[in-house]
Amino acid sequence: MVHFNKFFTSVFLAIVYASTTSAAPWPANSKFGTHRVRNISRDVQIETFHPASSYETFGDGIDHPLSKRAESNLKDDTIAFLESHLKISPSTISYKSGYTADAASHAYVKQSHDGIPFANAVANVAFNKANKVVALGSSFITPKSIASSKPTVALSDAISTAEKALNGKHNEITPSLEYFAKEDSSAALTHVIQIRNEEAGTWFEAFVDAHSGDVISVTDFVAKASYRVLPIQKEILTQGFETLTDPQDTVSSPNGWHSDGTTSTTTTAGNNVIAYKGTTSSTTSQSSTGLNFVYTQSPTTAPTTTVNINAARVNAFYVVNSIHDISYRYGFTEAAFNFQTNNFGKGGKGNDRVTVSVQDSAGTDNADFSTPPDGQSGAMRMFLWDLTSPGRDGALENDIVVHENTHGITNRMTGGGTGRCLQTTEAGGMGEGWSDAMAEWTEHTSATITDYVLGQYVTNDAAGIRTHPYSTSATTNPLRYSSIKTLNEVHNIGEVWANLLHNVYAALVGAHGFSTTARTNPNGTEGNVVFLHLFLDALALQPCNPTFLTARDAWIQADANRYAGANKCTLWKAFASRGLGVNAASHNDNTAVPSGC
Numbered sequence: 001m002v003h004f005n006k007f008f009t010s011v012f013l014a015i016v017y018a019s020t021t022s023a024a025p026w027p028a029n030s031k032f033g034t035h036r037v038r039n040i041s042r043d044v045q046i047e048t049f050h051p052a053s054s055y056e057t058f059g060d061g062i063d064h065p066l067s068k069r070a071e072s073n074l075k076d077d078t079i080a081f082l083e084s085h086l087k088i089s090p091s092t093i094s095y096k097s098g099y100t101a102d103a104a105s106h107a108y109v110k111q112s113h114d115g116i117p118f119a120n121a122v123a124n125v126a127f128n129k130a131n132k133v134v135a136l137g138s139s140f141i142t143p144k145s146i147a148s149s150k151p152t153v154a155l156s157d158a159i160s161t162a163e164k165a166l167n168g169k170h171n172e173i174t175p176s177l178e179y180f181a182k183e184d185s186s187a188a189l190t191h192v193i194q195i196r197n198e199e200a201g202t203w204f205e206a207f208v209d210a211h212s213g214d215v216i217s218v219t220d221f222v223a224k225a226s227y228r229v230l231p232i233q234k235e236i237l238t239q240g241f242e243t244l245t246d247p248q249d250t251v252s253s254p255n256g257w258h259s260d261g262t263t264s265t266t267t268t269a270g271n272n273v274i275a276y277k278g279t280t281s282s283t284t285s286q287s288s289t290g291l292n293f294v295y296t297q298s299p300t301t302a303p304t305t306t307v308n309i310n311a312a313r314v315n316a317f318y319v320v321n322s323i324h325d326i327s328y329r330y331g332f333t334e335a336a337f338n339f340q341t342n343n344f345g346k347g348g349k350g351n352d353r354v355t356v357s358v359q360d361s362a363g364t365d366n367a368d369f370s371t372p373p374d375g376q377s378g379a380m381r382m383f384l385w386d387l388t389s390p391g392r393d394g395a396l397e398n399d400i401v402v403h404e405n406t407h408g409i410t411n412r413m414t415g416g417g418t419g420r421c422l423q424t425t426e427a428g429g430m431g432e433g434w435s436d437a438m439a440e441w442t443e444h445t446s447a448t449i450t451d452y453v454l455g456q457y458v459t460n461d462a463a464g465i466r467t468h469p470y471s472t473s474a475t476t477n478p479l480r481y482s483s484i485k486t487l488n489e490v491h492n493i494g495e496v497w498a499n500l501l502h503n504v505y506a507a508l509v510g511a512h513g514f515s516t517t518a519r520t521n522p523n524g525t526e527g528n529v530v531f532l533h534l535f536l537d538a539l540a541l542q543p544c545n546p547t548f549l550t551a552r553d554a555w556i557q558a559d560a561n562r563y564a565g566a567n568k569c570t571l572w573k574a575f576a577s578r579g580l581g582v583n584a585a586s587h588n589d590n591t592a593v594p595s596g597c
């Protein structure tokens with residue numbers, strides 16, 4: 001559901017806000033799991049609706065109607081299970097995608113009518129290695145009314161409406177026709193059209209009602225960073241540069257970082273990533289033959305000097321490739337909708353390597369990442385920071401690059417590669433949290449759990465860009481599940497989730513120790529290995545637009561699938577320690593753990 005609140009003067013603006021807040025008898029946080037309010041431009045505000053996902057997890061698993069078949073078939077098994085479990089006709093389901101990973105198989109399904117899929121009424125089913133059903137997330141609806149499947153508004157008219165409403169241009173992606181479940185339980189038929197404005201840094205998917213011509217919802221593919229900056233000049237040391245030889249992991253990147261199997265380069269462009277400035281032809285070339293990219297950054301000169309631009313492109317190329325390789329080892333593969341030009345016949349859609357625009361001129365003191373669906377490149381933009389003299393380059397702060405890159409992982413792995421499943425306020429907030437948690441994971445070097453701070457280099461501030469360090473101390477970081485009630489901005493909500501995950505990480509490393517080879521060896525039993533497995537496994541298991549509660553349940557189920565529940569109590573205790581215990585609900589804390597823990 002969309003409200004276009006046009007406010008042309010600040011007086012009118014105040015009225016609009018006053019009326020929307022006073023009209024609602026419930027607190028703002030009650031809508032975090034199903035809605036999101038976005039400011040499209042200065043005078044347009046949109047509130048979108050996403051049907052709540054129900055979520056069931058089944059521990060060791062339950063049977064489905066085709067369990068007894070000798071040969072399992074993910075698609076058939078999924079349809080048969082949904083038909084029997086949800087008591088629905090197979091004609092109302094369309095299978096979208098699925099894949100088999102090492103701990104579970106995942107299938108993503110859409111509700112459909114007259115052969116036309118629903119955009120936002122989706123389900124995901126997971127099977128364990130014994131071919132039993134272990135999780136079902138579903139936002140299927142029982143529509144009160146369904147619009148005719150024959151559009152009466154022409155696509156060209158829908159495109160101009162969307163371009164005007166979202167202040168951008170339709171891109172080259174062919175629009176689709178999809179049903180859209182509305183808040184009043186009716187189903188609208190919509191033209192789905194991508195609208196982009198590179199200058200303004202926006203990239204939307206508009207749902208234009210194919211009978212009324214109204215824009216009724218949007219997907220926002222951009223996860224914006226918004227950093228709390230403190231313009232205080234303090235002396236902190238930048239971490240020293242090193243020249244690494246052959247950092248690529250050839251299990252994850254079989255042709256290395258500079259070849260897609262057909263074309264080889266000697267620049268910061270390859271199968272997983274292209275790092276450039278201004279235009280994609282402006283990459284960094286090797287500094288000497290043999291793929292050497294040795295450009296020594298000069299901290300005393302402006303980031304825009306040639307050597308510093310090269311250092312930035314090389315560092316961003318290195319970090320994004322490294323995250324590709326690490327996350328690949330833990331399950332973000334071609335079939336799981338990752339970002340690669342060539343998928344080497346291993347499933348998923350290719351031609352979607354990450355594009356990294358360093359020193360992008362569209363902004364300062366920030367960065368962002370857009371995640372369109374599988375088959376379209378993820379787009380990272382790194383900006384310069386102007387809080388110091390000379391300024392600093394976000395592409396040289398690894399935790400910011402990792403944070404942005406992780407938006408691509410979470411948006412692709414949740415809901416089966418659509419880029420549509422972290423759209424509510426609560427799910428978007430967790431998106432920020434996972435990004436911080438991944439940045440933290442990459443920076444740990446031993447079993448000692450230290451507090452974690454993000455963004456100190458660009459701000460030149462030891463306190464970094466978040467309100468608190470992530471910490472096992474509730475004094476250092478008092479954030480709990482219930483803190484969400486008074487927060488309404490995704491990065492602030494994300495801090496609650498990242499701090500929960502920091503405590504989960506500490507508990508797992510406390511129980512199982514630390515592996516120094518975790519980045520390339522996912523087979524270890526150590527706590528940091530276990531943490532990253534559960535992190536990625538849970539993304540694929542959780543429902544579209546997860547809440548803190550369903551995301552937690554997905555971690556518990558991920559542990560059941562991969563480790564037979566060996567970490568169940570460790571996980572519950574860590575979640576419960578910050579209010580996300582078994583009886584937590586509606587952003588109210590609970591510290592209970594299951595009996596036996």
Ligand SMILES: *[C@@H]1O[C@H](CO)[C@@H](O)[C@H](O)[C@H]1NC(C)=O
Pocket residue numbers: 037038039
């Ligand atoms: C949208 O803009 C209004 C007015 O500038 C501001 O008060 C509000 O916090 C913004 N909301 C979001 C979600 O950014």
Ligand SMILES: *[C@@H]1O[C@H](CO)[C@@H](O)[C@H](O)[C@H]1NC(C)=O
Pocket residue numbers: 520521522523
């Ligand atoms: C991890 O285990 C798998 C399956 O046994 C094996 O193929 C792979 O080589 C192992 N990886 C490492 C890095 O030891």
Ligand SMILES: [Ca+2]
Pocket residue numbers: 334337338339340348349350351352374375
């Ligand atoms: Ca892909």
Ligand SMILES: [Zn+2]
Pocket residue numbers: 223224225226403404407431432435
């Ligand atoms: Zn972010």
